[in-house]
């Protein structure tokens with residue numbers, strides 16, 4: 001069984017990769033991902049300037065996943081662009097993703113210009129869904145703003161790009177968002193980011209588990225699986241076939257990855273599990289997905305990608 005997959009002209013020898021924000025802040029962490037069984041990697045979402053992010057505790061493991069309000073801590077775009085340029089020289093056949101999360105239209109466009117003018121030859125993920133910067137609404141929940149950002153962006157940006165979306169929970173929102181996304185030369189849509197603004201409580205102290213925003217933070221892990229499946233499936237049914245899906249959310253084993261691929265995902269990102277288990281998780285996930293494929297009689301990702309059946 002072969003876990004080879006592709007997005008646009010980019011080929012990956014394994015369908016798994018990290019979710020942005022997880023074990024991808026420093027060059028050391030990024031190198032560990034590069035040396036793991038993952039097919040590729042994405043950098044922590046960057047802002048122009050380095051950010052320290054929110055006060056700790058800002059991440060907590062939960063019974064069925066995680067809660068985080070990191071607050072977009074990152075080393076700044078130049079750091080990750082520098083990593084990417086060095087990486088592509090040393091690994092010409094392993095395209096990587098650069099994630100960008102500007103806090104304003106101007107910042108997003110300025111970073112996009114910097115990337116456009118660089119020799120970066122991988123894919124850019126514009127993160128429209130960071131839920132944890134106090135006072136900053138998620139762009140992905142504002143349809144007009146999303147339309148405006150993408151219009152301005154693609155008026156000059158020519159490198160391969162996609163967007164990271166928040167979860168949607170209403171079919172009319174899938175329709176509206178897909179109608180916007182179909183207007184642009186996107187190579188991929190990545191669904192979903194964490195379930196924004198959840199809250200969990202420490203049973204000993206009756207206190208919110210994390211400090212920022214009175215304890216409100218993005219929820220990841222198994223809690224997110226049914227929402228991730230629905231978002232990948234809904235966009236797979238609505239987007240122009242030229243726009244491929246990346247599935248993110250709730251992957252704890254090979255079957256979870258198999259399900260995201262059935263829903264339409266061409267790549268599968270791993271967040272909470274990677275945070276908790278480390279890059280060795282990719283070795284286990286690869287083994288488990290191969291086992292599921294063998295059971296089903298499939299030898300390639302393309303044999304079952306998007307082949308979810310429904311009851312008639």
Ligand SMILES: C=Cc1c(C(=O)O)[nH]c(=O)[nH]c1=O
Nearest residue numbers: 045070071072130132194218
């Ligand atoms: C880029 C900020 C994000 C963060 C963060 O840095 O708090 N956490 C998430 O779960 N998703 C994000 O997109």
